[in-house]
Amino acid sequence: MIRFESVSKRYPPQFDALRELSFDLPTGEMAFLTGHSGAGKSTLLKLIMRIEKASSGRVIVNGRDQGALKGRQIALARRDIGMVYQDHNLLDDRSVFDNVALPLIIAGMPARDIPNRVYAALDLVGLKHRAKAMPLELSGGEQQRVGIARAVVGKPSVILADEPTGNLDPQLAVEVMNIFEDLSRVGVSILVATHDLALIARFRHRLLTLQAGQLVADTGAAT
Numbered sequence: 001m002i003r004f005e006s007v008s009k010r011y012p013p014q015f016d017a018l019r020e021l022s023f024d025l026p027t028g029e030m031a032f033l034t035g036h037s038g039a040g041k042s043t044l045l046k047l048i049m050r051i052e053k054a055s056s057g058r059v060i061v062n063g064r065d066q067g068a069l070k071g072r073q074i075a076l077a078r079r080d081i082g083m084v085y086q087d088h089n090l091l092d093d094r095s096v097f098d099n100v101a102l103p104l105i106i107a108g109m110p111a112r113d114i115p116n117r118v119y120a121a122l123d124l125v126g127l128k129h130r131a132k133a134m135p136l137e138l139s140g141g142e143q144q145r146v147g148i149a150r151a152v153v154g155k156p157s158v159i160l161a162d163e164p165t166g167n168l169d170p171q172l173a174v175e176v177m178n179i180f181e182d183l184s185r186v187g188v189s190i191l192v193a194t195h196d197l198a199l200i201a202r203f204r205h206r207l208l209t210l211q212a213g214q215l216v217a218d219t220g221a222a223t
């Protein structure tokens with residue numbers, strides 16, 4: 001669950017990137033976040049991840065006030081959020097298995113518990129059979145799916161995706177969206193920031209539209 005309560009973000013010295021934003025994303029809901037370049041999408045995602053802190057208002061994730069978190073609490077809270085990037089940021093010198101295992105190793109999970117979790121995450125994205133491959137041996141769509149497996153391996157309750165289909169052809173973009181839909185059906189809240197109007201129209205999820213830092217529309221389905 002994500003809740004924004006009158007959230008504003010001012011970057012120094014006085015640029016208002018977000019202004020008085022309020023919305024709720026309930027457990028298991030999937031929504032698109034759109035808006036022109038510079039409208040504030042990345043800033044909004046950074047506030048949820050607590051990479052940035054709201055200047056005023058509150059950002060609540062799973063009941064926690066992200067702005068009130070300190071030190072180690074921030075790292076712990078981030079484990080509950082899976083992040084999917086456009087360029088998927090895989091380590092090219094590590095296997096698919098090792099890339100997906102990384103968040104579990106960082107989280108200190110006992111080694112004996114890791115393989116089952118990694119294979120389950122790879123299974124979800126249809127790539128269990130490619131566990132031993134190196135990222136560069138995979139297609140762009142497969143690499144993106146490994147990025148999703150890495151984002152979900154820690155079983156986060158929230159997934160944030162920043163232009164996750166930006167580098168994919170339309171067919172692969174649909175596959176990625178189908179994976180997100182499956183995840184939302186098992187209770188994960190998903191926010192997908194995208195410029196891709198065709199994708200938004202095709203999937204018809206809730207659509208949050210930012211314009212110059214303000215939430216100018218919050219519609220149940222795209223038109």
Ligand SMILES: Nc1ncnc2c1ncn2[C@@H]1O[C@H](COP(=O)(O)OP(=O)(O)OP(=O)(O)O)[C@@H](O)[C@H]1O
Pocket residue numbers: 011012015017035036037038039040041042043044
């Ligand atoms: N650290 C920062 N310091 C100052 N200004 C910033 C900072 N980060 C972002 N901004 C400004 O805030 C505004 C919103 O930026 P943001 O990256 O959130 O937009 P966006 O909607 O994600 O854009 P894009 O689609 O191009 O990624 C922009 O005008 C940007 O220049």
